[in-house]
Amino acid sequence: xxxxxxxxxxxxxxxxxxxxxxxxxxxxxxxxxxxxxxxxxxxxxxxxxxxxxxxxxxxxxxxxxxxxxxxxxxxxxxxxxxxxxxxxxxxxxxxxxxxxxxxxxxxxxxxxxxxxxxxxxxxxxxxxxxxxxxxxxxxxx
Numbered sequence: 001x002x003x004x005x006x007x008x009x010x011x012x013x014x015x016x017x018x019x020x021x022x023x024x025x026x027x028x029x030x031x032x033x034x035x036x037x038x039x040x041x042x043x044x045x046x047x048x049x050x051x052x053x054x055x056x057x058x059x060x061x062x063x064x065x066x067x068x069x070x071x072x073x074x075x076x077x078x079x080x081x082x083x084x085x086x087x088x089x090x091x092x093x094x095x096x097x098x099x100x101x102x103x104x105x106x107x108x109x110x111x112x113x114x115x116x117x118x119x120x121x122x123x124x125x126x127x128x129x130x131x132x133x134x135x136x137x138x139x140x141x
Contacts (some may be wrong), residue, residue: 024060027052028067028135035071035128039121050075063138070131070141078124085120088113 034049053071060068092110096103131141 023062024056024064024068025135027056027060028064028071029132031056031068031071032128032132032135035074036125036132038128039125046075063135063140067131067135067141074124074127074131078120081120082117085113085117089117 031049031053034045034052038044038046038049050072053068053075057065057068057072089110092103092106092113095106096110134141
């Protein structure tokens with residue numbers, strides 16, 4: 001009985017705690033998926049994806065953390081560009097009715113801004129698909 005070691009209460013099982021490579025990867029996968037599905041959901045799921053990204057950010061490490069940071073940065077850059085484009089479209093629309101002489105000149109600009117909004121949406125979706133592919137391939141965002 002001299003060989004018996006006292007039980008210290010510690011488990012010998014491997015731990016997947018902070019610092020493990022896959023920590024935060026499910027949150028990053030879910031957020032990319034929700035970003036991609038934001039187009040058919042009228043951009044409602046992108047808000048859910050942002051919440052998932054912020055919630056998973058604290059426990060994420062390594063590659064997953066880089067993807068989550070990229071998701072959050074992508075959201076905010078697209079958000080502010082969308083606001084800017086909608087303000088420009090609104091100015092063009094209001095000027096068309098308030099001052100028809102300048103409104104006629106600004107109407108093509110409003111159409112160009114609307115086209116920019118469309119391309120921004122397409123770019124966001126493509127960037128999200130590429131981000132998901134990179135995460136599945138264990139590559140940086």
